[in-house]
Amino acid sequence: MAKRKTKFMCQSCGYESPKWMGRCPGCGEWNQMVEEVNITGKTRRGALHHTASDTTSQPSPITSIQTDIEPRVETKSTEFNRVLGGGVVPGSLVLIGGDPGIGKSTLLLQTSSQLAELNKKVLYISGEESVKQTKLRANRLHVTSSELYLFAETNLELIHQTILNLSPDFVVVDSIQTVYHPEVTSAPGSVSQVRECTGELMKIAKTKGIAIFIVGHVTKEGAIAGPRLLEHMVDTVLYFEGERHHTYRILRAVKNRFGSTNEIGIFEMKESGLEQVENPSEIFLEERSKGASGSTVVASMEGTRPVLVEVQALISPTSYGNPRRMATGIDHNRVSLLMAVLEKRVGLLLQNQDAYLKVAGGVKLDEPAIDLAVAVSIASSFRDQPTRPADCLIGEVGLTGEVRRVSRIEQRVQEAAKLGFTRILVPAKNIGGWKVPEGIRLIGVDTVEEALQQAFLPS
Template sequence: MAKKTSIHYICQACGYDSPRWLGRCPNCGAWNQMEEERIGGKAIVHPEDQEPIHKGYKSHKPQRIKSVTAEAESRVKTPWQEFNRVLGGGVVAGSLVLLGGDPGIGKSTLLLQVSMALSQNQGTVLYVSGEESMQQIKMRADRLGFKDPDFYVYAETDMAEIRSAIAEIKPQFLVVDSIQTMTHEESNGIAGSVSQVRETTAELMALAKQNGIATFIVGHVTKDGNIAGPRMLEHMVDTVLYFEGEKHDSYRILRAVKNRFGSTNEMGVFDMQTDGLKEVANPSQLFLEERLAGANGSAVVASMEGTRPILTEVQALLAPTAFGNARRTASGLDYSRVTLIMAVLEKRAGLMLQNQDAYLKSTGGVRLDEPAVDLAIAVAIASSYWEKETQATDCFAGEIGLTGEIRRVTRLQERVNEAYKLGFKRIFVPKGSSQGLEKPDGIQVVGVTTLREVLNTVFPR
């Protein structure tokens, strides 16, 4: 029996459902985002009843968990170690990966290079594009310098046609660029609407899980940098990747914010060149190569990005304020964390910062948000305030408490090893975390308990 069709108004920003049109969404506050959609009618049928393309990925009956044979997920490694690390060790069969990023940042270039790499002795690849023609994709592949790339390209937006192509080609890998251009035949919304994104993603997920097809989908982002469309999109997929970087800088950062098959907050660094993206094997050296010797307001932090230690520079510039209220600006650092550390410096270390404008940033486009960056931020601020330089061979890792104590941080051994590898002679760490560390010859591990102790050691009077 056919379902009765009803008209609903869906917020295109957050997915809020209303029975009548509203100028302002009561859920997210966005203006003029309510679009009319018809709900009901013929039920949408996903291909659950079809035979799987690749055997072994579908079970028709519930099973007791003790009778389920669980094996480690099979992974396909690409030639890029940076890409493999972000995914947790490689591409997992049957996974659904969402890649987001600003327009023109290189999302299509990244997935095109991944497709060409996977097509070489790894399996059949189907690259579906709703934004470019097949001729455009071929021209881009030629510019990237690949000789006779052997994978399938398909310029289509209709999910029914894409489903037929998947059944015919039987690929092991599928790329959809982008999910906002795809349309489902049983959904009445326009391409990119909440209902279309929801239904097309649900069908791609069903195809991926039932047939073991590793699927990559590209998602547009809003002006705030979040994936466009309903938040449910990020909940449905297995992995969410963000491709970040400045348009006027050649370096790009691939960051995992959700990963069901590996560690979150992993980071891979790439260099955008004329012949495509190249991986950067040692990002710490890259972030520190332009550091000026003898400059004040600078400190190096030994940070962790997922399982990888990263050494990068934190810079601070203090200047007397010209107005009543001092200005605080932070780029690549959490603003609340910066203001908190400045308050601790005033109260526990005696720095008069109330009449100082403060400008802080992390270099290289890296976003630092873990607690271990606190100590480097405080040292950089004190260096600029006193106009005294820090030693170029010093680095810092530690969380600062409100009473001025230096608190423990995780994975300290990896931080020390990375500092030693890059030639640092001294690293300041929490005293409670320094017990039992393997200290390489040539680097001094200084255990400290208070912020004042650190400042007195780094800036002797």
């Protein structure tokens, strides 16, 4: 006879304990221990206990294994294709996370429609809405393909059987936290349910060659809810970012077994749905103020794409004992480091100044090539002296005040030339060995002090 036992499992990291605890010893989170029923003495068909193949496999020499893989399936959205690494890989498992209301369901419904228009059979499984509610959204997005099938279900066994009967090419599950396995005793959305359901979907994707997209809820900190095991199991993890009060959305890859993890796709939310932004640099710079101090433009690389964004800085005398340092879109520690370099190597007295920095457009920059633009923005606001409006700055700043070489300088300069910039401040070591676009004047600088002498308008 099966014996029922109870255990407590952390919903953040999956730590198990025989008794309830206020704070999880594994991850340190509070109030995350949830009681679950564990049935022993009975063989439970857990998804993770299956092998990756329906048949028993045998070890094979690596030289005898055939690598005939189906080509990627490209959607009509070049932004979505770029983030995935060139298109949807058959048999892949893709996890998409994002804040509530950001547009995850809209993105996947539009993608499903584009795949269905390629004569691919797509099954859209909704665990949060009825079929009629999903149809209402499809009408608003002008989705009318007959190859797109809607299915409202949360029982994993019924979902599995439907996939076997329909034999679709692509499957969308919205969302993984609403799906439950009948043989798992915990509630939907718990660590055990998410782990088991994702494992079952992974088995379906690998054995049937079906590309499956699953939507994952996020916590208030912005991470995907559930154990980190969920992100380890899938092939690709995408984050759909943006502010709900702005129309622009950024699709970012943080894990991709089939492509780069530095790619981003930019979309604009309109009444008819999400539309891709072909030239994001122009969008980010369209509201830039001319002749304002504390504003510079930097050419940042996002994967294989150069993006021009505006870096803004506001330096003002502090009213407190300790000056404030706030940054949006830039690492706070990087700002403090660059301010220390400006104070030590250039002589700017910033220790009694509040500093507020922001990357316009909601983009997050984390590469070293933005250092020079951030440093010049801080100095421009401190001196209340505007920079040249047709200048673009590229370079990494070292602790001794030197400007260091950056990668892919040619692509950055070409993007700046497309948007009408005529002068570009680059590291002196990057000059030479490549063709400079017509109409562009390159200025090589070795130190931050040289860059400040070149960047400001004459007073």
